[in-house]
Amino acid sequence: SYVLTQPPSVSVAPGQTARITCGGNNIGSKSVHWYQQKPGQAPVLVVYDDSDRPSGIPERFSGSNSGNTATLTISRVEAGDEADYYCQVWDSSTDLYAVFGGGTQLTVL
């Protein structure tokens, strides 16, 4: 089965740029989606199809995907960005199913 690997944690100071990676075999050939989850809340889609933003998501959130790594970039990080972030793809290698990365806890120092 397809595996997505994320760093368990990333720390960044307010106003700086946070980069959260998602590794997978030839992930650049897949569409990657990113979700933000704050404690006690449901996940929220923040980036889809590698680099598009849903309406209402700040431009500070962006994404890229190439080779074996997809990256979620959060510019000018704010305290309110502190959350868990998950990457996700659909894997059709055996049967169509969703795969999530293990999640990255973003801490704003």
Next chain:
Amino acid sequence: EVQLLESGGGLVQPGGSLRLSCAASEFSFSSYAMTWVRQAPGKGLEWVSALSGSGGSTYYADSVKGRFTISRDNSKNTLYLQMNSLRAEDTAVYYCAKEGGGSATPIDYWGQGTLVTVSS
């Protein structure tokens, strides 16, 4: 605004059964595939099952295949998850979620979740 409201969670003994429901509103329910995702306490997200808009195609994670059944009633705008032979490791918050439409689309809306606890 899309709304997804789960119900049916609770405490069940190992080996028992439970049926989750998800009432959907403010979108054309039958036009979209729907998904269940779960999250064990303190753990990450785990995809459980998905169902096409017509209900004709179903998909399951290996961890629940043969024990869980996903279904929908498009006349009632409701998604279901029948869970049988429950195990302690099925303990989690279960989220009902809407897919964006098309292939490889994101999960664009999530319910608030319902907690299932499997314990004696």
